[in-house]
Amino acid sequence: MDDETPARYRRLTRRSEPWVTHGVHQADIPSFVSSHKSDTYKCLSILPECDLTPPYACQYSHAAKRGGAPHLAVATEQGTVYIFDTSKRQDWEYEPQRATLQPHHNGVFALSWSPSDTLLATSAGDHVTRISDVATCKTLYTLQKHSGTVKCNAWDPRQEQVLSTGGRDGRICIWDLRISARTKQKIYLPGESGSFLKPVMEIMTAHGGSSLKETGKRKGKSSAQQSGVRSVTNILYPEVDPYGFVSSGSFDGILRHWDMRCLSSKKGYEICGTFDSPSDPTTFTSSRPRGIVSLTAGSGPTAGLIFALGIDSKIHTYTLPSLAPLSCGAGRTKKGWAYEHPSMRTNDFYVGASASPCGRWVACGGTSTDGHAFLFDVSGAARHADARESGPGPDAAGVELRGAQTGSVGALDWAADATLATCADDGTVRVWRPDAEVWRNCVDDPEEGKWDWSWAQR
Numbered sequence: 001m002d003d004e005t006p007a008r009y010r011r012l013t014r015r016s017e018p019w020v021t022h023g024v025h026q027a028d029i030p031s032f033v034s035s036h037k038s039d040t041y042k043c044l045s046i047l048p049e050c051d052l053t054p055p056y057a058c059q060y061s062h063a064a065k066r067g068g069a070p071h072l073a074v075a076t077e078q079g080t081v082y083i084f085d086t087s088k089r090q091d092w093e094y095e096p097q098r099a100t101l102q103p104h105h106n107g108v109f110a111l112s113w114s115p116s117d118t119l120l121a122t123s124a125g126d127h128v129t130r131i132s133d134v135a136t137c138k139t140l141y142t143l144q145k146h147s148g149t150v151k152c153n154a155w156d157p158r159q160e161q162v163l164s165t166g167g168r169d170g171r172i173c174i175w176d177l178r179i180s181a182r183t184k185q186k187i188y189l190p191g192e193s194g195s196f197l198k199p200v201m202e203i204m205t206a207h208g209g210s211s212l213k214e215t216g217k218r219k220g221k222s223s224a225q226q227s228g229v230r231s232v233t234n235i236l237y238p239e240v241d242p243y244g245f246v247s248s249g250s251f252d253g254i255l256r257h258w259d260m261r262c263l264s265s266k267k268g269y270e271i272c273g274t275f276d277s278p279s280d281p282t283t284f285t286s287s288r289p290r291g292i293v294s295l296t297a298g299s300g301p302t303a304g305l306i307f308a309l310g311i312d313s314k315i316h317t318y319t320l321p322s323l324a325p326l327s328c329g330a331g332r333t334k335k336g337w338a339y340e341h342p343s344m345r346t347n348d349f350y351v352g353a354s355a356s357p358c359g360r361w362v363a364c365g366g367t368s369t370d371g372h373a374f375l376f377d378v379s380g381a382a383r384h385a386d387a388r389e390s391g392p393g394p395d396a397a398g399v400e401l402r403g404a405q406t407g408s409v410g411a412l413d414w415a416a417d418a419t420l421a422t423c424a425d426d427g428t429v430r431v432w433r434p435d436a437e438v439w440r441n442c443v444d445d446p447e448e449g450k451w452d453w454s455w456a457q458r
Contacts, residue, residue, distance in 0.1 A: 031439035032375070032420070032432040032456040034404045037091040041084050041429040043076050046102070052427025053078045056350065057111040057122075057411045064415040065357045072413070072421050074429055075111040075122055079104030083134070086421060086431045091452075101137045103130040109350075110152045115160050123150035129165050130194075131177065139194045145173050145202065151349070154235040154245065164245060166232030172206045172247060173199035174260070206232050207249030207256060233349060234295040240304055240320055250349065252289030253282035253310055255323045281316040281325035281338065292316075294352045300359030302382045307339075307362050309353035313346045314338035315362060317381045326381060339376040341398035343368070348408075356414045363401075363412055363420055371405035373412060373422045374398045375456065404430040404454035430454070 034040075045053040057075040064070045070086045081103060085096035103122045110123040119140070123129040129150050131141040148168035156162040161177040179200055209230035231250040238246060244259045255277045262274075282290040290312040298305040305326075306318040317326040317337045326337035345367045353364040360379045366372050376398045407425025414420050420432040439456065442449030449455065 030399045031436045033438045034432045034454045039431040054425045055423035060415040061117045067416040070415045075108035077107045121153045123153045125149045168231045170229045172203040174201035176200045236295045248292035250291040253280040277323040296355040302359040314340045350410045352411045354413045365409035367408045373401040373409045399456045
């Protein structure tokens with residue numbers, strides 16, 4: 001594809017201004033509010049010694065992102081998955097009945113809906129990914145090959161039965177649910193049904209470094225770092241690319257594209273069918289590279305862009321299909337087109353980022369203990385990419401979502417109608433919605449508003 005491809009994709013998908021999604025004017029998004037009574041969901045513990053358990057991952061269904069029922073899947077530290085209906089309700093109304101799955105007995109670090117919303121993929125610290133049927137809440141398949149924690153998973157949006165996983169062992173595995181395992185394996189969870197599958201493709205040391213197989217497993221929390229393994233932190237299937245996917249790693253800000261047509265069905269340590277970002281934006285303002293925490297793709301006005309939350313507490317912007325990072329300035333003054341907030345800290349690999357379905361906003365969590373999340377208007381990145389020239393950096397100040405939760409805010413995701421869900425270490429999920437009238441009342445009288453609401457603040 002030529003250099004004009006990203007701009008062409010954006011012109012095909014961009015809405016005319018002002019952006020309006022399902023009746024919600026996007027200028028109202030900074031006026032986010034969250035009710036203490038009707039927008040709070042609790043992740044109940046399965047152990048008697050505690051009431052709540054921290055949520056590690058969440059994702060709205062594809063139907064929810066298109067304006068359908070807002071079903072939110074949330075995975076916890078104890079391997080439980082809850083499916084919440086986060087429809088707006090009155091303060092006195094009970095929470096709608098939730099569905100509960102128990103695919104693991106270990107922390108679940110990644111969760112994703114299949115393209116049809118009928119299956120859930122959960123990846124955990126037990127080194128496996130399990131595929132569960134949403135209707136029956138039963139495990140159908142166990143995907144077993146990784147030798148470390150499975151950190152990410154993603155379904156191929158064009159093939160219902162194909163998905164990829166990435167792990168702390170530095171490996172990417174590609175799975176096809178239509179291909180049965182050749183050997184039978186022991187099922188770890190008593191009473192579970194389902195088949196064990198092996199990957200159809202493997203990519204060893206996907207982001208360089210050594211493999212656990214080469215160096216030998218070491219005991220201790222930092223064994224992967226000691227042995228030189230570079231974890232795979234994210235896998236993303238861009239809508240504008242029908243044949244490949246993009247991955248990120250824990251070592252630097254280089255994104256790597258994989259063309260599935262060029263990958264061998266045999267496992268290998270060699271790099272094949274791939275190209276990398278031409279430069280690392282985490283080094284534009286730093287003396288050493290920093291890893292990527294989370295990837296999210298733009299849409300609508302930001303189609304053809306990828307937003308990457310870095311361990312350096314910045315959201316970097318890349319263009320498709322080249323994976324080149326956007327920059328402002330040139331030569332020695334070159335700086336990354338990055339979004340940041342003075343209070344934002346994302347210096348661990350448990351924080352997420354998510355782009356809104358309308359494509360104009362990106363939200364991310366934070367590692368501070370005050371329960372803050374952050375929201376950025378990213379529409380300027382699309383205009384900058386179209387101009388194909390250097391210019392001033394992002395000028396939109398981030399919005400801070402505060403007062404609703406305590407502890408770090410890790411996972412978060414969007415549904416349609418500008419609905420945002422945030423997950424925190426205090427064992428709660430909070431839902432945020434734009435409401436200009438309530439927000440104004442809270443700003444005018446914060447002492448009164450704090451009893452019932454939390455609200456966005458600049």
